[in-house]
Amino acid sequence: MNPLVRRKGTDQASPNPLQELRDAAARRKPSVLLGKVLYLDKVTVSFDQFKALNHLTLHVDPGELLCIIGPNGAGKTTMMDVVTGKTRPDEGSVWFGSNINLLTLTEPEIAQAGIGRKFQRPTVFEFLSVFENLELALADDKSFWHTLIARLSVAQRQRINEVLEIVGLESKQTEAAGALSHGQKQWLEIGMLLMQDPDLLLVDEPVAGMTPQETDRTGELLLSLAGKHSVVVVEHDMDFVRSIAKRVIVLHEGQVIAEGDMQTVQNHPQVVEVYLGE
């Protein structure tokens, strides 16, 4: 069968406007050897008696866009806390690539090793301009003594302008970040992550509180990033996940209960039970 014809057929069958972008992102996926794999092995985190993560094992391939879903308290945020060094697990190991043991690094060291995290609530620096927000996020020497005398080089200025363009905030660069709309703040924050040239982006509920237009724009943005970066999206909005996800992982009580594309995951009996209640 001619693959082109078949592709065209799928496009017509799918009402998803992001389908095209999604496929493009998948095609851009680099060789596994080039990027770093994030690998969590039997990670357990307990708060008193409660096990937030229970022997959680999962991996993120280089350049992939992975969506993680799950009901409240499933351990999604705890998982991100462990990866970024905010929470130390009781057991298990977390590796980034073959030689970076994340459990031995501090939060700033993990950020510098190439893992960027976007929080649920947009936390841009409100009193700084959009441009200055990106300037602070620049991958550069971040010691006090350096920043005291640092001036932007031409290349750095260019990089900031590039990122402004990617997140679509060129026209807002001199405005105070506090004056941006909710959606624009989220994009600015993603832009700030990009300034650090991370290998892996952790994105926590990117579309919560967004208008449908902003949601679509965010989907496009995340898909355009996959391939160049690995992207992990934690999200509640099922329609949004369906529109961008290639691989979905469902967490429940600190464990992976299902994994695969959205179709497989949705029909998984345990997932149905967890979401629809006992």
Place this chain on the structure above:
Amino acid sequence: MSLGFFTLLAIVGIFVPFLNLVVPESSALHLSSYVVGLLGKYLCYAILATAVDLIWGFCGILSLGHAVFFGLGGYAIGMHLMRQIGPRGVYGHPVLPDFMVFLNWSELPWFWYGFDRFWFAALMVILVPGALAFVFGWLAFRSRVTGVYFSIMTQALSYALMLAFFRNDMGFGGNNGFTDFKDVLGFDLQSDVTRSFLLVLTVVALATSYAACRIIVTSRAGRVIRSIRDAESRTRFLGYRVESYKLWLFVFSAVLAGIAGALYVPQIGIINPSEFEPINSIEIVIWVAVGGRGTLYGAIAGAILVNYAKTFFTGAFPEFWLYALGSLFIGVTIFLPRGVMGLIPSWSRSP
């Protein structure tokens, strides 16, 4: 705004000594030495307020112990001034200061060595407050002690040092502290010329401190510092070592406070443990709040305004001063959250 500020300082630095030294006493334009001394004191406080505003206004570190660094700078220079008295003391001992003779000490304690040289004392003015701030800050910031807990710890530090300096066997003159200074680098401390020169020196120090703080807050480091104030964990996630920023800023601020103290003591002529009183540290914070935090010139205006009010009140109605200070703080917090500087329209202020 900065330009206007420097011009104003230059005017003070040139005209006040002129009106005091050159214009004859009979003239209506003559400024008394008392006013010169008072101005010098206000300007020392202004440096101190700048130091507090740098960490509180820009980085959110509320130190309720800055009088400690101010006092230590003052004690360092005070030790030099005591050694300078030499055999001219009441007891006429060639080396020991009066209070040591009075306590029947036979030799100089080791930590008084070197203070007979001015350069050594000047170095200690910077090193002692800097080192204390470094150790204290390193322990506090590394353990991520922030907010009100940090404030309480600095307040405790100030109380502990006050009690320590009150003890006679500490070797710092007990509750009398140091006084009866004679001269510094050969200049008589009682002469009007020396006093005017000290005022000019204070003006220069204030201008330099202000410029240094301004350079810090407008640099990229300054933007990081303000980011720490508003979203500390976010700044940390961007890869900035928040502890190290806070630590160096705290140390710099403590050194500024020490310098202010060192300029203060020769002009006032006395230093004793009451400088460490917790209320003094709190007063500094009030000056900054009244002027408007996070602006630097607000801190300077606040320090001068509140201290002028203090001079007036303690002269006219001494028993009401603390009430006036308290109501001023409450009033400013409620009605002028951005301080007196908040009254100036924003277009005329530099960022």
